[in-house]
Amino acid sequence: MISHASGGGPCSVRARPWPVARAGQRRPAASHVCARTPDQVVLNCACAYAVDQSMHAVDIADQLSRLPAQPTAALLVLRVVEDPDASPAELGRIVAMDPALSVRVMRLANAPHNGPGSVVHSAERAVYQLGFTTVKAIAAAAASTLLADDVRLGPPSYWIHSIAVASGAAVASDVLGIAENEAFSAGLLHDIGSAVLHRSDPARYDDMVAGVSPGQLGRAERELFGTTHPETGARALELWHFPPPLVEAIRDHHEPVSSASPLTQAVILGEALAERVEPLHLAEGSPRLGETVAALGLAPAHERMLVERTRSEIDKIAAFLGVVR
Structure with a gap:
């Protein structure tokens, strides 16, 4: 072939x-x-x-x-692109909040022709490595495509869930001792495989999700597509030379938290926090927060603190993007 x-x-x-x-x-x-x-x-x-x-x-x-960017992020990107006083940090902040935009810039930043020492773990870092002009072109192209075609990234709950898990993972990074921006990127992209499978056959994927019991999504995906969303997302990011810890976190985010890598633990804990703060009752099921906290050896007081901080982070992002929840 x-x-x-x-x-x-x-x-x-x-x-x-x-x-x-x-x-x-x-x-x-x-x-x-x-x-x-x-x-x-x-x-x-x-x-x-x-x-x-x-x-x-x-x-x-x-x-x-x-994959298209979400409407709110797309509009913000176009606004930044047209602003002569906009900074790379401002653009990086917007890109980092959208799965499709993050994938685009991180994919290019981690391309082999950029050299073996150029591994980029977050969208914000990718903006600085690629340069403001290049990222503006990528983001503007993605945003313009969305606004012209009126397309959407997967099921409506996908973007909300991604932002919530990213927020939870970023909060969890503090108690797990890992970089916050790397945890945020892993949380944002953890279900990117779901978006890929959904885009391949939206009607079939929606029907599958509607008829599957909580926690049985992986089995249903394998029966229908021959693969699962963690495998699909990890394979795609691996092909595009994303950092191995990020690929591992995408692949293993439904595995037991006790044996997971620190970055994967942040995603698993982030998903449990997201379900507590922004319950969507997704078909894939979510880890129980109390059990996850205990498995990580954290005190009950940590659970309350993590929930409040996650709620605060989600509120900040929603306000920044102008999202009504």
């Missing part, structure tokens, strides 16, 4: 077209196919297919590169 092009550069791999399955036919066994991404702003090329043996293939990287 794969042929190598000469000349190197950001995209030095080409592929023959992926065969289209007709009615009644099965797709080939799982394989990885590289192709140039349609996102013309992003120079890095890294694509793969996660193949459902009985249904259809999900082009992970292509779907992820097409």
